[in-house]
Amino acid sequence: VVVTIRDVAREAGVGLGTASRALAHEPGVAATTRARVLAAAERLGYRRSPIAHAFSRRRTNTLEIIVPRFTRFYMEILRGVESALADTDYSVVIRTIERREARERVLAACCTRGRSDGVLFISILPPDDLVERLLGMGLPAVLIDGEHPQLTSIRADDEQAEMAVVRHCVELGHHQIALLDRAEDPFGPAVPSGRQRGFERAMAEAGLEISDGYVQVIPFGLEGGARGFERLAALPEPPTAVLTGADMQAMGVIEAARRHGWKVPEDLSVVGCHDIELAEHLGLTTVRVPVRDLGQLGAGLLLAAIGQSAAPPQRISLPAELVVRATCGPPTR
Amino acid sequence: VVVTIRDVAREAGVGLGTASRALAHEPGVAATTRARVLAAAERLGYRRSPIAHAFSRRRTNTLEIIVPRFTRFYMEILRGVESALADTDYSVVIRTIERREARERVLAACCTRGRSDGVLFISILPPDDLVERLLGMGLPAVLIDGEHPQLTSIRADDEQAEMAVVRHCVELGHHQIALLDRAEDPFGPAVPSGRQRGFERAMAEAGLEISDGYVQVIPFGLEGGARGFERLAALPEPPTAVLTGADMQAMGVIEAARRHGWKVPEDLSVVGCHDIELAEHLGLTTVRVPVRDLGQLGAGLLLAAIGQSAAPPQRISLPAELVVRATCGPPTR
DNA sequence: TTGTAGGCGTTATCAG
């Protein structure tokens, strides 16, 4: 029922090897022979078996991509990945880690030899033993929106960007500035983000102190933002400006603020992060992160690493810039 | 360098077949023997090769999913798919069709035997010859948000939902109602959507006529909505209510309307579709589509179809309901 | 330039 390369070879009246070479467009086959093989394949409706191919070549032509969950932010990264892969014959299998319990299992599963030719971790920090195993079996991996000493990582320069944001707020006259950050890796260890470092540095430079409860890590998304706002609003001295780790968080803050009768930006200045499509339409002051480039570059680096045996890990950081729109203004308190 | 099942067998002092059976947790292996094999595998750090496994079993444990592009809507479907797959060991390779030219190529590639065990088309209508090939080689496929006579398809009941929307608008007093629809399959043939049919039926029932230019197909997203609004606004008699094919389109319409100085809902009522997370926060009147269920059910059906040889195609339609919020009101013109 | 003989790691078959 299935047409194999053997059938094609017989039909074309050539040997197995010749058929294989002809079909693979390899050099070293006479033009007429090749034409004969191709014609035979066409006639028989031959299609080579991808698994057999992968099995034999010991290469799957597949990239494994691990993201925390399907959100707008990761979609944009995936688009970048895809554009990098557009002219290759690589496929992507995408895994998400929706539940914390699944983290171990998913991560372990993806690092089996033969599953894929390379792994792309997005906003996921692989534990050290995993990295060890990856390195041990020579499976290339790159980190997007994360960092690991032994893996080439690529991320936005959150630290610089956040410093620019703080400076902007200070120039507007704010003294009470809070940061509602998102977790670097929602399912991993709580490491301080670049945003947090930038925030602290810039606040120190401005001679401002960070009040208790002004730095919090909240979940991605509208809901997280809303909860963050409520915690901030309940403080004895609520901030006059709030920086966030994602545009959707910022929007959640704004929504919740409005529900509580606060006006934005009069009563509260809000800054997002990433500059998703919606941000422009809603006039959100935010940080423009080249999200798509993150994905494209990351995939490109991974592809490159698959070629060589052992490239030294690189650390790439893409500039992010402040985009001033309408959700920030001078404080009125 | 790689530990094969052969090594395990030798280490455990058993035959190849026994080792295979023990590792696969198949019955018919003495408990002590199994323990010995498992221990040997553990000791050697054996991990079975997924490709070799797939090659031998002629089953990849992989589902191929084809979506037009990465957007919020498709992400939500993907989440549903994922939840259906959570307790299986199925992986998902996702393909998008960003460019129209790629359509043919991508679709052809996904329908090779051995690539996957089943295909899930989302908002993509496979051409007849493709369906023929799929059926011919016994590769199960199901359609989400689409319909094909020979494939089991699952979709929201857009027609009923849109009729409810029209009735709602009519009750509010609207006579000039327009529909900015989205394409069923952005890269495929232009078939009239269920929305369009429901729109026409309900308008006829209400004794209203549909003016020239009141039904348009516009791209997904904010930009499409904005352009749609502009075309509608340029009409000699612009509508007082606009129904759309997606929430993001509706938001695009609202943004553009505001830019032109129209107030929503006073000057223009707007209805979205899907009820994405944002819709609630922005007070958008919309149609709630069980998007996640679409994905979950679709994946479940596909999984079921993989078991049997040839199940008859089913046609499932999930109810969608009107959600009244703040972007619809009585007309003031 | 072409044909042939292994080998990739598993599972399946069929005697013992």
Added chain:
DNA sequence: CTGATAACGCCTACAA
């Protein structure tokens, strides 16, 4: 219950 042995479909040396 166990152990050889034969596929699975393709690629790749190596020999002709």
